[in-house]
Amino acid sequence: LTHNIDVIRAMAPNSCTWAAIKANGYGHGLLPVANALASQADGFGVARLDEALKLRAGGVVKPILLLEGFYSADDLPAVVAHNLQTVVHGEEQLLAFEHATLAHPVTVWLKIDTGMHRLGVHPDDVSDFIERLNACPNVAKPLHFISHFGRADEPEHPLTQQQIDVFTSLTASQSGFKSLAASSGTLMWPTSHFDFVRPGISLYGVSPVSERTGADFGLQPAMTMTSS
Numbered sequence: 001l002t003h004n005i006d007v008i009r010a011m012a013p014n015s016c017t018w019a020a021i022k023a024n025g026y027g028h029g030l031l032p033v034a035n036a037l038a039s040q041a042d043g044f045g046v047a048r049l050d051e052a053l054k055l056r057a058g059g060v061v062k063p064i065l066l067l068e069g070f071y072s073a074d075d076l077p078a079v080v081a082h083n084l085q086t087v088v089h090g091e092e093q094l095l096a097f098e099h100a101t102l103a104h105p106v107t108v109w110l111k112i113d114t115g116m117h118r119l120g121v122h123p124d125d126v127s128d129f130i131e132r133l134n135a136c137p138n139v140a141k142p143l144h145f146i147s148h149f150g151r152a153d154e155p156e157h158p159l160t161q162q163q164i165d166v167f168t169s170l171t172a173s174q175s176g177f178k179s180l181a182a183s184s185g186t187l188m189w190p191t192s193h194f195d196f197v198r199p200g201i202s203l204y205g206v207s208p209v210s211e212r213t214g215a216d217f218g219l220q221p222a223m224t225m226t227s228s
């Protein structure tokens, strides 16, 4: 893990790194992975609040980002209490912030759907979300921006450059941090690195593309499985 994050960071030398350790550290163990990467990752990305709470309970003090945000307004007090950062990808989460009374403002990453069509705010709605989040006292300023690629694991796929262009134009006038690349963007699309890269599968030594192995990128397997 420590070798792999070095290799990955060297590919994006001007960016900070959120190490994606959701899904029990991709099966390697949430806390063991967090502890192994603690000095090299700038922070950790998890999918669910309970994963973030396990990290905090295990002594992890680095920044933690909820990559899919929170599920209900009831989660917000824990987000505040444990100093978590969260994605906002839709109206429900925005309304939760607007209606909450929180002890401290929360660092928010507005997720833009630049073309993957899984989670995120439609480009037409981004300026409205920015305005409302900026007007909301529960949201720390400046606002940060995040998006996710749909086909960056296909080296020639035109969607990737389109997503970079959409993300760039929607966030150009914004002062907050920007983050677009997961493993495939980090290793293969240098113009997608922005302020934070978010490697997951590559940390564990696995290539994010089918045509190349982890070793082709200088990565080493973090797990060995044997069977009879």
Ligand SMILES: *Cc1c(COP(=O)(O)O)cnc(C)c1O
Pocket (backbone or CB within 6 Å): 020, 022, 045, 067, 148, 181, 182, 183, 184, 198, 199, 200, 201, 202, 208
């Ligand atoms: C899982 C995830 C990542 C890491 O993706 P890999 O392809 O495993 O590198 C990055 N960002 C988000 C939002 C994720 O959900």
